[in-house]
Amino acid sequence: xxxxxxxxxxxxxxxxxxxxxxxxxxxxxxxxxxxxxxxxxxxxxxxxxxxxxxxxxxxxxxxxxxxxxxxxxxxxxxxxxxxxxxxxxxxxxxxxxxxxxxxxxxxxxxxxx
DNA sequence: AACGTGACACAGC
DNA sequence: AGCTGTGCCACGT
Numbered sequence: 860x861x862x863x864x865x866x867x868x869x870x871x872x873x874x875x876x877x878x879x880x881x882x883x884x885x886x887x888x889x890x891x892x893x894x895x896x897x898x899x900x901x902x903x904x905x906x907x908x909x910x911x912x913x914x915x916x917x918x919x920x921x922x923x924x925x926x927x928x929x930x931x932x933x934x935x936x937x938x939x940x941x942x943x944x945x946x947x948x949x950x951x952x953x954x955x956x957x958x959x960x961x962x963x964x965x966x967x968x969x970x971x972x
Numbered sequence: 973a974a975c976g977t978g979a980c981a982c983a984g985c
Numbered sequence: 986a987g988c989t990g991t992g993c994c995a996c997g998t
Contacts, residue, residue, distance in 0.1 A: 927982095
């Protein structure tokens with residue numbers, strides 16, 4: 860019997876994993892919170908991914924992580940247009956806070972890793 | 973200690 | 986085809 864107790868899910872590990880995956884996102888590629896959550900096994904808690912990125916270090920390109928719609932939901936947390944500008948600089952096209960052809964540039968960690 | 977909020981996603985209507 | 990409601994976990998008040 861295995862762990863009669865409920866493992867509290869190491870959030871520290873969760874955070875580290877989120878950052879790692881985010882950093883591993885290939886240039887010119889994008890991903891969604893749900894994809895990362897799914898890869899981490901916390902699928903259903905996509906909010907946690909967003910929350911994790913909320914405290915992400917600057918070395919993490921969190922601007923490549925959008926919602927399932929390809930919408931730049933968290934651009935406000937980045938500092939205004941910073942997120943959009945960065946994405947455009949990477950070669951993406953943004954229309955009304957939404958990435959064009961997001962589906963085409965979508966990168967799923969669980970699928971690639 | 974409880975309620976409400978939040979960088980989301982999915983099922984149901 | 987779009988909107989509403991619910992689930993998820995942690996944090997702030």
